[in-house]
Amino acid sequence: MLRSRSGLAAGALLLAATLGLTACSSDDTSTEGADAKSLTLWHYEGPNSAMGIAWNKAIELFKASHPGVEVKFEEKGFEQIQQNAQMILNSDSAPDILEYNKGNATAGLLSKQGLLTDLSDEFTKRGWDKKLSSSLQTTAKYDEDGIMGNGKVFGVPNYGEFVTVYYNKKMFDQYKLAVPTSFDEFTKVMDTFVQNKVTPLAVGGAEYPAQQIFYELALSKSDRAFVNDYQLYTNKVDFKGPQFTYGAQTFADWVSKGYISKDSAGIKAEDMGVSFTQGKFPILISGSWWYGRFASEIKDFEWGTFLFPGNTLHPGSSGNLWVVPEKSKAKALAYDFIDITMQPEVQALLGNSGGVPVAADPAAITDPKNKELVETFNKISTADGLAFYPDWPAPGYYDVLVAGTQGLINGSKTPDAFLDEIAKPYNENLSDLGK
Amino acid sequence: MAGRNRGYALYLIPGVLASLLVIVVPLVMTVYVSFTKWTGVGDPRWVGFDNYTRLFGDTLFWQSFGNIGLLVFAMAIIPTLLGLVLAAVLFDYVGKKFGDRWAGLFRSGYYLPQVIPVAVTGIIWSWILHPSYGALNRILEAVGLGGLAKNWLGDPDYALYSVMLVMIWFQIGYPVVMFMSGLSRIDPSLYEAADLDGATWWQRFRKITVHMIRPEFYVVLITTTIAALKIFGQVFVLTKGGPSNSTLVPSYFAYKNFFEKAQVGYGSAISTVLTVLIVALAFLFLRLQHRSEELR
Numbered sequence A: 001m002l003r004s005r006s007g008l009a010a011g012a013l014l015l016a017a018t019l020g021l022t023a024c025s026s027d028d029t030s031t032e033g034a035d036a037k038s039l040t041l042w043h044y045e046g047p048n049s050a051m052g053i054a055w056n057k058a059i060e061l062f063k064a065s066h067p068g069v070e071v072k073f074e075e076k077g078f079e080q081i082q083q084n085a086q087m088i089l090n091s092d093s094a095p096d097i098l099e100y101n102k103g104n105a106t107a108g109l110l111s112k113q114g115l116l117t118d119l120s121d122e123f124t125k126r127g128w129d130k131k132l133s134s135s136l137q138t139t140a141k142y143d144e145d146g147i148m149g150n151g152k153v154f155g156v157p158n159y160g161e162f163v164t165v166y167y168n169k170k171m172f173d174q175y176k177l178a179v180p181t182s183f184d185e186f187t188k189v190m191d192t193f194v195q196n197k198v199t200p201l202a203v204g205g206a207e208y209p210a211q212q213i214f215y216e217l218a219l220s221k222s223d224r225a226f227v228n229d230y231q232l233y234t235n236k237v238d239f240k241g242p243q244f245t246y247g248a249q250t251f252a253d254w255v256s257k258g259y260i261s262k263d264s265a266g267i268k269a270e271d272m273g274v275s276f277t278q279g280k281f282p283i284l285i286s287g288s289w290w291y292g293r294f295a296s297e298i299k300d301f302e303w304g305t306f307l308f309p310g311n312t313l314h315p316g317s318s319g320n321l322w323v324v325p326e327k328s329k330a331k332a333l334a335y336d337f338i339d340i341t342m343q344p345e346v347q348a349l350l351g352n353s354g355g356v357p358v359a360a361d362p363a364a365i366t367d368p369k370n371k372e373l374v375e376t377f378n379k380i381s382t383a384d385g386l387a388f389y390p391d392w393p394a395p396g397y398y399d400v401l402v403a404g405t406q407g408l409i410n411g412s413k414t415p416d417a418f419l420d421e422i423a424k425p426y427n428e429n430l431s432d433l434g435k
Numbered sequence B: 001m002a003g004r005n006r007g008y009a010l011y012l013i014p015g016v017l018a019s020l021l022v023i024v025v026p027l028v029m030t031v032y033v034s035f036t037k038w039t040g041v042g043d044p045r046w047v048g049f050d051n052y053t054r055l056f057g058d059t060l061f062w063q064s065f066g067n068i069g070l071l072v073f074a075m076a077i078i079p080t081l082l083g084l085v086l087a088a089v090l091f092d093y094v095g096k097k098f099g100d101r102w103a104g105l106f107r108s109g110y111y112l113p114q115v116i117p118v119a120v121t122g123i124i125w126s127w128i129l130h131p132s133y134g135a136l137n138r139i140l141e142a143v144g145l146g147g148l149a150k151n152w153l154g155d156p157d158y159a160l161y162s163v164m165l166v167m168i169w170f171q172i173g174y175p176v177v178m179f180m181s182g183l184s185r186i187d188p189s190l191y192e193a194a195d196l197d198g199a200t201w202w203q204r205f206r207k208i209t210v211h212m213i214r215p216e217f218y219v220v221l222i223t224t225t226i227a228a229l230k231i232f233g234q235v236f237v238l239t240k241g242g243p244s245n246s247t248l249v250p251s252y253f254a255y256k257n258f259f260e261k262a263q264v265g266y267g268s269a270i271s272t273v274l275t276v277l278i279v280a281l282a283f284l285f286l287r288l289q290h291r292s293e294e295l296r
Helices: A002-019 A050-065 A078-089 A104-112 A120-125 A134-140 A169-174 A183-195 A208-219 A224-232 A242-256 A262-266 A269-277 A288-297 A331-341 A344-352 A368-382 A397-409 A415-432 B002-033 B050-056 B059-098 B100-115 B118-128 B135-142 B159-171 B173-183 B188-196 B201-212 B214-229 B233-238 B250-260 B264-295
Strands: A038-043 A070-075 A097-100 A160-168 A283-287 A303-306 A316-318 A321-323
Touching: A038 A050, A038 A331, A050 A070, A050 A331, A050 A344, A078 A097, A078 A104, A078 B250, A097 A104, A097 A331, A104 A321, A134 A316, A160 A169, A160 A288, A160 A368, A183 A283, A208 A242, A208 A269, A208 A283, A208 A397, A242 A397, A242 A415, A262 A397, A269 A283, A269 A288, A283 A288, A288 A368, A303 A368, A321 A331, A331 A344, A344 A368, A397 A415, A397 B250, B002 B264, B050 B264, B059 B100, B059 B159, B059 B173, B059 B201, B059 B214, B059 B250, B100 B159, B100 B173, B118 B135, B118 B159, B118 B233, B159 B173, B159 B214, B159 B233, B173 B201, B173 B214, B188 B201, B201 B214, B214 B264, B233 B250, B250 B264
Parallel strands: A038 A070, A038 A097
Antiparallel strands: A097 A321, A160 A283, A160 A303, A160 A316
16 A cells, blocks of 8 residues: 555655656747857758758758757657657757647647747748748748747748659550540549559548548638638538538549549558559549659659649648757857858759749759759748648548548548548547637 | 564565566555546546446457457367367377477477467468458468368358467467477386387376376466456457457457547446456466366
8 A cells, every 4th residue: 555655655656756747938039049159950851852952951051050960960850759749849859950740730839839939920021921922931930829820930941842643644644644634634644554454543541642632622612711710620511512522522423433542552652652653553633742753763654743633722831840849059050050050052052953832033943854843832821722632631531531532532531521530630629729 | 484584585685676666566556546537647537446347348349358258269269179189280290200300399299379470460460361362261262162262251150260260370389389398208108118018199198198298298288268357458459459349358348448539437347357267367376287287
């Protein structure tokens, strides 16, 4: 009895110690840590990706402009940071600056918990607000509930991303098909492939790609107001309304018509990308993050991209954010680093490496393919066509959508049941937020 | 006597402290957190039994426990029974007919999956079971059984059975090694006497082998059952609980709530229920083992 009591006491003591929250400082942080002798930086972009190349250059420039400051770069995994960030940022092991996922469920959640530094002053003082279009600023700002779009700036994006349609020109030529310019033409293209015993779409149902196709279809019947309702909780969303009903029903139709293979439910995104690279599928609907990789890996055929036909809204947003943990000991140095990533030289390198820079001089992008990609993104961005991603509204919603779309692919769920399944956690999150 | 042994208590201090830090304190904290609503940061809000009420009404929770029931069958019962037969065959037949080196070689082969990292075996199996270029479907097509080719990990009707198959392959080596070491301590004269009495191999197996290695049998059954209840890595690598939650297991369900949904209180409630179940089963097995030893 005594022993169990002492165990409880020890547990309670440790719990109290771990739960202690540091008070959020509201002081001016612009010079905080300016005299620090090291900057610990984490990101999870591969060294050969556009971001990895550009940020390595930024580290180089930072070292040159900050002699005597050691940059401790630690490469992490996306999952590693995604799942452990709140514990790490709540400890003394927090880095001084890190790349972090954007959206309510991620950066929003951390900002609400007081784990991120308010960057609002730096944002205007350093002119980042002028470099980022208003739609790109959506993911940078979070209110007190952690909802993006308004409030204080907690992160700075320096690249963009969007979902597009990749196609295999060789296979299109083989069946004498032109790039579709309307949704009807797109379905006719896919019908032609099916008639020739070719599954048109490479899909990864075990991860994000399937849900992005569903969202792309829903967006074809949506407007900005609907996106704001869904992503920013402006108004209540009717999951049985025309947008999601069309998205779910058409997705199920695409499966039954053979556009999407029933076998794709268990396929991971990586396998999907590889199958397109190997020329096994003529079409892949996914993000611009594949662009650089396809450019370097596809050798056997010509390929190109076109935006999802008929849509004015597309899944996409700013890229991940640079965030500065509240516990950072070198905040001023972290701001300097972010500033360097926004410099024209780094932005141009990002664009020429297959990424989508947010503040580059278009003339500085020399590769015609990369130029086309950047121009497409700018076109969507300036037309306010970035609709974010379907899994952003609620923590853990990604998994809900993966499970739901898998059900649509293998036919174990009707579109109606799917919509019920995805509505429940969304609405539970709303009630958690008191909305 | 007790007074004389008191000096030895000093030697227990490191172990007790380590147990407190690694087991007792986290356990107490988990149980406490399971009665709160907490995102993992900030102050937990006491909600009483709300997480448990929600848990017992959560279809996913019951589905995950249903799945774990089948996985106990695949990870504990089948490997234990198969392992017993294999160990007996290796020890009593292969070892005697072809030599101990061959028996040792087979034993190592069966044990290999236990040594290879879970992530590696998971990726290899996901290749084998891949619907379009997987070895299993290719083999079935090659021998004219293309109709039996399935989307093994992507179809909710087959995914759990596929994971079960992988887990049988993964687990089989452990009981084989345990039972073979148990068999090596059986007095050979028992088998010789049985031979002289004209006992068949099956009779020797039933009356001597199974009877004599009962302690190992219990150890294997309890450890494999607990391993099945805690299964995480293979499910994470192979299916991530999918498709459509058809392979969801409690530990992965808890993990999702902890790290992906930031529902630490709810995740702790799942972990607490799982812990209670494991402790109860371990206690039951130990009682059974103790009773069987008393009967002997």
